[in-house]
Amino acid sequence: MALKVGMCTAMNAEMFTKLETAGIASAVDFISRDPEVLSRELNVAYKDVCSIRRVLLAELCAHPVSALKLYEDALSSLTILSTGCSVLDQLLDGGLYTGELTELAGDTATGKTRICHWCAAAAVKNDLSSALYIDMGGSFDIPTILDAMAEVAGDQAAVQSRLRRIKCLQVFDVFQLFALLEKVMADSSKEELPSEWGNLKLVIVENLPLFIYPIMGANAPYNQGILSRLGLKLKQLAGSLSVAVLVTNSLVSMYGQGRTDQQRKAALGRVWSHVPHNRIILNRVGSDSAGFPRPTEVEATLVKSSHQQTPFTATLNLADRDAST
């Protein structure tokens, strides 16, 4: 944060020019210097330096909040969104929790996009909530959504009202994604006007590696930094707006330690592996008696969770989500 004249009573133009000549332009520079040394070097009153430092510390620090207050707030704002599939709900200890980031990782055609559609359809069942679907690869598909809303298929008005509350936005690179997330956070924090996002409860970011791979070059700090910043932004979104965030990811093989290629882990590396609160890995189940792979059966393994003991595996049927397997 840059220092400005008029920030506090002690920060007048004279003080500002003195700081500028000493090379102190930002608040952090000011705070990291010892106040006694600074007042001696710049020839200013010690109490002025102390008062500016106090103001800066008070403005810029993250204030401690009592855990009790957080607890009471959390109890009142926590919502558990069903995923639309009872097996997944059981895996996730009830469903998608608001304030948490859940990741679905799987190879191609293991049903990640379909599950996202189910979640979006289930999130708008309630008359008030809305969902945001951020899509890069053009995977948002209306017939799948309509299938998931089968219970109100006849009622045209209900279907329309639900579809209106699912917002689908196409973004084409990670910087647009950052801008969109900032916009959602800024809009939703405005109290005066009704927000265009409605009562947002679920944000889905489809196919995260597609955003990251184009910017990955040889410069490790660059791509790892962007990735960790993205993770933080998504979690901030989840926490401050009390929404559930669902992302999808692909799988890569694990090297070393005598592991074979059969064992897969989520892509995007070490930095990303620490970010989600919950992670489910989807695998295609083996083949049936004829030797053909079963296309509709998928094995979901919970590998990381903030609520349940892992690992926890269950099989779900993509064609008929209410079937108990």
Added chain:
Amino acid sequence: MPKFARQESGVQLLTRLRSRPDLSKLDPHIFGQQQPASSSASSYSRWIHSKTRKLSTVTTGHLVEIYGPEGAGKSELALHYVARTCLPCFWKDISLGGLGAHAVVVDTELKFSVLRLAVILEKEALALLQAEGRDEKSDLDHDIKSDTKLNKNEQILPDNDIRSKTKSLNLNSSFKNAKHMSDNHAQRESHQYLRSPLNDKKFQNKSQICGESYPNFSRIDTGTDVGIKCCMEMEKGDSDGREGRETMSSREGLDRLTPEEVENIVKESLGRVKVVKAHSVHELFISLLSLEQDLTCNSQTALLLLDSVSAFFWEGRLAESSIYMRKFKPAAKGGLAVAGGMAQVAAVVSRLVSELRMNIITTKSPLVGQASSSVAASASGRKRKWREDKDDGNAGRNNSGSCQQEVSTSFLNEDACEDEHVEFLGKAWSNLNPTRITLSLTEGTSSETEAGSDTRLMGRKVTTATCSSWPSARRFTFVNDALIFL
């Protein structure tokens, strides 16, 4: 002459001389012993320490670092330490074994879940209360089990029988009751856990819970033979004293264990915890500075948990590598650009530990690991082998033999050094010399010998923890949200 003449207000002096709550009950190996003054401690504290070593009145805090791969349980272990710290010592004459001290949690990855802390507190309180009530005779169980109490609870929440058998806890199940999207009775049902069948579960599974909690109570407490003996003696002493009035007071004790009581214990403990969420390395630095000021005046706080000190490592490097930073703020100037800002944070942490005698637990993720270097070695080994084979015959064959050996040994070495600690936060942090607990996930599940008769421990993911202060490696796992040492 060391420059130690600095101003200090009266409050600060008194705080410095007063001592903070002692954490040695948490883990006597780590928190019990004196921490030697680290090399980066200020000259003032070093001077004081040298002068008063003989008198040994000056103590420093402890800096503990929990390092481990993702999913090993670093944050969980740290949260258990926090829970033990802020549980009250006594609750209506029942010893809870907590320390009743304040704690601060600094959350850098937005990972801290206060609901998770509440669940852990509830579990710990329950386990300790169960251990207290363990001495009762079994007929007492039968009396109470078969009675109206159970039926009463069942009537209040008819579905809870099913829910209490599921994996999730009382709290979790009541969340499902309270907050499912289709259900609009938010207000009323958010308090459903108050009426949850705490007693129900307790009485139904009493022998099981007691069987699990007694050995764990002693192990969680200390983990040494001495510790276990002490606990057993304490139990014996209690039971002796209680025998006379067993029927009366035990019944009373159990009667007092209403859900509201446990809820009050949890709320009182949560009131002792403060949470700070930092979103960038600047915010972390400034928040630690302002915490330093707060802690000077407040000697009730015994523990600071810095969850994930490595969260901003890559962001800091990203900022550092930008052209602006390289041109206008070279690292030599000592700005926040040094090592991604970690140097400044390390300085504040060292001040907190040495001068304010705070005990700090941090978790560190292995963002830069040995694995990357060994993968590179094995990859280059393979490449070398391929090149040798391609080039020529005999000479190549000899070389490829040795290359093969190289490849295989590098694979073998990976086993050893995958989980070893790699310092990537810079020299300032390594100079702090923290006590490191290294966690590693062991492949496979806990063996039968360890599980013993407790079948629930079979098939669980087990974490091995090693620490320079511990006499031997310890293994632990989580069962129903409770930390159990094997």
